[in-house]
Amino acid sequence: MPALILAMQLVFTGYIKRFKVDTIFEKPLSGVYDYIVVGGGTAGSVLATRLSEDPVTVLVLEAGGSDLENKYVDIPLLSTHLQFSEQDWQYFTVKQESSGYALDGRRNYWPAGKALGGTSILHHMTHVRGSPSDYDRWEAEGCTGWSYRDVLPYFMKSEDVQIPELKKEVYRSVGGSMTVSIEPGNPATEIFKNAAGELGFQTHDCNSPDMIGHCPVQNDVRNSERCSTAKCYIRQVLGRQNLQVSLQSHVTKVVIHKGKAVGVEYMKHSRRMMVMARKEVIVSAGVIPLHADLPVGNNLQDHLLFFMSYRVNANWTINTQKLSDPGEFLKYIIDKKGLYTETGINAVLFANLEQEDVMSGSPDTEIYFSNIAPDAKALKSGWKQNIKDKVLDHMVSNATSEGISIMPSYLHPKSRGTIRLNSTDPFEHPLIDPKYLSHPDDIAGFVRGVRLIQTLVLTEPMQSIGAELIRRDYPGLCDDIPFDSDSYWACYVRSFATTAFHPVGTCKMGDINDQSSVVDPLLRVKGIQGLRVVDASVMRNLISGETNTPTIMIAEKAADLIRGKDTVLDIRNKLNTKFFTQLEDIETSNISAWSSQLIQKLLSTNLI
Numbered sequence: 001m002p003a004l005i006l007a008m009q010l011v012f013t014g015y016i017k018r019f020k021v022d023t024i025f026e027k028p029l030s031g032v033y034d035y036i037v038v039g040g041g042t043a044g045s046v047l048a049t050r051l052s053e054d055p056v057t058v059l060v061l062e063a064g065g066s067d068l069e070n071k072y073v074d075i076p077l078l079s080t081h082l083q084f085s086e087q088d089w090q091y092f093t094v095k096q097e098s099s100g101y102a103l104d105g106r107r108n109y110w111p112a113g114k115a116l117g118g119t120s121i122l123h124h125m126t127h128v129r130g131s132p133s134d135y136d137r138w139e140a141e142g143c144t145g146w147s148y149r150d151v152l153p154y155f156m157k158s159e160d161v162q163i164p165e166l167k168k169e170v171y172r173s174v175g176g177s178m179t180v181s182i183e184p185g186n187p188a189t190e191i192f193k194n195a196a197g198e199l200g201f202q203t204h205d206c207n208s209p210d211m212i213g214h215c216p217v218q219n220d221v222r223n224s225e226r227c228s229t230a231k232c233y234i235r236q237v238l239g240r241q242n243l244q245v246s247l248q249s250h251v252t253k254v255v256i257h258k259g260k261a262v263g264v265e266y267m268k269h270s271r272r273m274m275v276m277a278r279k280e281v282i283v284s285a286g287v288i289p290l291h292a293d294l295p296v297g298n299n300l301q302d303h304l305l306f307f308m309s310y311r312v313n314a315n316w317t318i319n320t321q322k323l324s325d326p327g328e329f330l331k332y333i334i335d336k337k338g339l340y341t342e343t344g345i346n347a348v349l350f351a352n353l354e355q356e357d358v359m360s361g362s363p364d365t366e367i368y369f370s371n372i373a374p375d376a377k378a379l380k381s382g383w384k385q386n387i388k389d390k391v392l393d394h395m396v397s398n399a400t401s402e403g404i405s406i407m408p409s410y411l412h413p414k415s416r417g418t419i420r421l422n423s424t425d426p427f428e429h430p431l432i433d434p435k436y437l438s439h440p441d442d443i444a445g446f447v448r449g450v451r452l453i454q455t456l457v458l459t460e461p462m463q464s465i466g467a468e469l470i471r472r473d474y475p476g477l478c479d480d481i482p483f484d485s486d487s488y489w490a491c492y493v494r495s496f497a498t499t500a501f502h503p504v505g506t507c508k509m510g511d512i513n514d515q516s517s518v519v520d521p522l523l524r525v526k527g528i529q530g531l532r533v534v535d536a537s538v539m540r541n542l543i544s545g546e547t548n549t550p551t552i553m554i555a556e557k558a559a560d561l562i563r564g565k566d567t568v569l570d571i572r573n574k575l576n577t578k579f580f581t582q583l584e585d586i587e588t589s590n591i592s593a594w595s596s597q598l599i600q601k602l603l604s605t606n607l608i
């Protein structure tokens, strides 16, 4: 107990120091700035950092407060503690017709960051760039200048890789703002690696141009603390005289005069204010649309995932009992060591299950490995999924403190949804309707993922820990369908798959003549001068993985587009001479030569 008190004192002292720093946000505003950035989230923090490198004035208006107001922000394992906090918008989707059968009202809970740093202060820190084909597809569909060759230099500019074996890779970088690291091994990571290896998946860098394979998860973590874009970008430059950040400033309207965005209206401490922009207004408010009069809010896309949990005989699972040991917490506070340094995801695996050779091309499936045990507390208050009480009680009756979860996610869903403003009141939450699993192909994609997981569990490393599936079917929910048939898993997916938190696409980028797009390839809102959108909403199609790192890339590139500068010329030249020819070789080589018994096993199942 004294250890616990000491730990709490240390946290509290850190608190006081932080509040002193945050008075910087209270500087009085002037009436006009060169650039106004709406939203200081993942993208907004990056963009304002870059724009204010020039002799221009930049204002960031952020609806939330300081990222440091929540004591859990830094601690990797406690990211879910930010959900349903003041730093979360706490959105819910509308009732889903084709999914969410196990959810209360069939509604997904949609967390989103509401503070400086935006969703990067509460996300799970997995660092994934996506596949070259994702960006080449954007370019082919009219997003000129966004091919993999174009965007790779910006991924590199933003990162500071602290993984010794990757520092020298020509496509990776050191010295950028975002630290990328791997937490020192948990035995679980080794088991997952060996299981994947037995099926022929090589362990390599999933942020290389060839994503297929297994990787210990790379994280946006610096010295065992979260590296949000608040901490790793904008807080580094808050002393600049030409940069002003105003918190608790909720923008309610972009002011448009004679077809040009000239400023914004916003509410701060219940007072309505207006501020003008000499050059541009840039909306970086995330996927929730601000503009009522534009064709925004269509093309909503998101990844789903669900938990396949297994009982195991292993002493390395993370469970509530281990975490409530005060010594464990102290280990983190004093030495930045122990279980709290982990993010809860040990490793990821990417495969291309849609085609015969699952190990070539670009991935359509991501598998997450987690050594967090599905014990009663984790099920009730860990990953919050809005599961119906009676279903949750049933799950809790099967809880175990020695277990793991493996989660499939289908990466290129065809379902498309919408986000619509619910009323003229800008403070009311919008109607979010992702129409999850409305396209039948998405179900088939998930069932293939289930079969891959089942195959992984049959490997010797997984059998050596006695991995045994914990069934979650519930009276009236899939229990009338023969267990393990494709139809059973289809029902399971429709019942238990929930958001993987990667919504994109509501301000779709496209060619100037593409009627369905909102912004052009320079991210300018079509038909309105002086207005751009720079955030995850401009992604035309979902990328093959998590969306924070690509959003940072978008903001880095947008800063160059706005400033009319090429800050990555040196990186591009280096890549042109050393890398892109090599990349062409990779694309044409027969990667499928990797041995794989998996292919045979997968093909022997009848997919729906």
Ligand SMILES: Cc1cc2nc3c(=O)[nH]c(=O)nc-3n(C[C@H](O)[C@H](O)[C@H](O)COP(=O)(O)OP(=O)(O)OC[C@H]3O[C@@H](n4cnc5c(N)ncnc54)[C@H](O)[C@@H]3O)c2cc1C
Pocket (backbone or CB within 6 Å): 038, 039, 040, 041, 042, 043, 044, 061, 062, 063, 064, 110, 111, 112, 113, 114, 115, 116, 117, 118, 119, 120, 122, 123, 124, 125, 126, 127, 128, 249, 250, 251, 252, 284, 285, 286, 287, 290, 500, 501, 502, 503, 534, 535, 536, 537, 546, 547, 548, 549, 551
């Ligand atoms: C729980 C969770 C886990 C995730 N895990 C990962 C992960 O492990 N890896 C990964 O790569 N991605 C992950 N993501 C996704 C990733 O974090 C997002 O794609 C990314 O943060 C989106 O960035 P953004 O700039 O578009 O929006 P945000 O970061 O959400 O920024 C929008 C900002 O605008 C502010 N804002 C909104 N409206 C207004 C307004 N009217 N006026 C003023 N300000 C406003 C918001 O408060 C917010 O600060 C996760 C997301 C969630 C929710």
